[in-house]
Amino acid sequence: MDRDDKILNYVQDRLPPQDRQAFEVDMSADAALSSEVAVMQSVRGALRAEPKHDNSDAVWDRLSASITPMPKPANDNRSPLAQILRYAAVATIAVMAWQVAVVPRISGVPDGFAPATEGAGAFVLQVKFSDAARFGEIGALLGPLGGTISDGPTALGLVRVSFINQTSLQEALVALNTRSDIVELVVEQ
Incomplete structure (x- = not known):
């Protein structure tokens, strides 16, 4: 359950008691979360004060059905080229890291070269x-x-x-x- 769902369920008293307590602890630690809940409660209170429309339940059901997240497909049919490019990028980074980190340590100093600090x-x-x-x-x-x-x-x-x-x-x-x-x-x- 994401943050918005938790806020909505808290405001509508749909959270189980243990989840409600955990959410209240989170609100006391997070001022932003607490302010979001306060805004939602004030909106809910303002909506209760308004006269009820004849088909308000049907409107709410239709609205809540439209905001329900769509299920993710089991196979998203991504392009195999993207996967190949991802592997190529990882291989390129590995080769560059090898050249920078390992090769200088295992290669010897060329003959006739002496660092200036030695002298x-x-x-x-x-x-x-x-x-x-x-x-x-x-x-x-x-x-x-x-x-x-x-x-x-x-x-x-x-x-x-x-x-x-x-x-x-x-x-x-x-x-x-x-x-x-x-x-x-x-x-x-």
Whole structure:
């Protein structure tokens, strides 16, 4: 029995005592349900106050028969193409999840590849490049200085740049501070 049927049966005193008690508990917990019941009771009271039509019972019977839900057919004859498309979508999602979640874990690291974080040493600068800076410009600036991006960008746009020694770091600090066109901030870490 859906919510509207319960409200109607409650207002018309058709609910068994245990269902009526459970419904009243639900009304006390749900203000929206309580207000719907109050509206239905006020409508019912207003209809009782009106003079009764000669064939009002026949009108009500016809109206209630028309709002009774239609039974669902046992076989709705859905298109087999829709079922095939549903299976294809599930298979596609499974393959994509496999590619994203499993393949990176089981595939080895290619020969000659070393993550930049492995070479990260004690000589690090925090750099904020401008939004207009391109990767080529950043690479052209950091390459001759011996800088390697070892982490980032962070949520604030900071990038960690590692150097092999203190001398390279100091040279990079001067060079980065002179390039205000693509570098917004440089902080020694």
